[in-house]
Amino acid sequence: EERQQLYGTSDHVSLNENDENVRNNSVGSHGQHNSNRSVGERSINEDDERNEHPGVIIIRELGNDVIKIVQCMQDFNQSADVQAFGLQAISNLELSDQDCADIARHNFIHVAMDAMCGFPEDLELQVYGCRAIWNASGIPENQCLFVEEGVLGVVLKVMSDFVTNSELQEQGLAVLANLGAAEENVGRLHECGAVARLVETMNR
16 A cells, blocks of 8 residues: 655655755744754764764664664664754655554654654754654554654644744644544644644745
8 A cells, every 4th residue: 555645755855965954944043942053063974073973873874774773762862963863864764664664663753752852952853853753654553653642742842942944844744744644633633733733834
């Protein structure tokens, strides 16, 4: 059965291509967050200081092994760099239905939500988190599971915190649209204000 990824397909690109859009945005002031750091300071290249972290090195060497990437993120859950790099890697993989099912069983959604909640001021991490959740929500089972586990609240908060950042808003909308593909989730999207957020963001 063909995967049900309904939004943002054109953003599903290689590791370096779409990341340029993220790096070109300024964090600025979003809700309670105020930082003058440019997202571009976390570019991915050989000179990036993140490469010195063993978790980043491990993830880089894991390639397409999405389960081990999730496990590595768990092992280094106190490092924002490892969390961001892991989410970025997952967001850029071409996940099969089986891959989606496998990472769901290995606690991916909690790892992603913990990273996003643990480092709330890190814009780049939040964008990669939304992209990774979108990428992993391509099967109905995950769409329902992720909503049951509370992902709507996390995504909506991030969209509220970084309301002026277009890249974050785009990726957040992609997640909400994918989750809304499951009929069982439609009522919850209305109840938590996700539908109102979709309309508001698209009309901004």
